[in-house]
Amino acid sequence: MNKSEIIDTVAAEHELTKVKAKEIVEQVFGFVGADLKKEGRFSFPDLGTFTVSQRAARTGRNPATGETIKIKASKNVRFKAAPALKELVAKVKVAK
Template identity: 50%
Template structure:
């Protein structure tokens, strides 16, 4: 399911226009992004939680040449599924 299909499904389920569903989805995504940028965690009970983790710098290899390269440190977003979501897909 892509973003357009999700917007269509949200509009149909909630009985709202596609424009309103798109606005709601973009608001949700913007708020999640803003919270993660501040370093905070987003939790939706039963669904899951998003958090930011720091990946330290490390050495890697160029697969074409085999040469050692330095991979810079960066922040990564992690998602952990909640119990209800995990149970629903298993």
């Protein structure tokens, strides 16, 4: 499901215009980003927890030239699924 599909679903489920549904969806995701920035963590029951993690600076290699390069320290978002989500996903049949 992508952003426009989420907006369409919210609009249909709650009898809203797509414009209003878009505002709500963007506000919800804005809350997630703001909380990650402020607290470094965002938890949503039955979905999981997003946390900010720090990656240290390190050396790496340019795969094209083999040259050693320095990779700067960075922050990334990690996600840990809640048990309810893990259980739900375990029941999904994967097409081969």
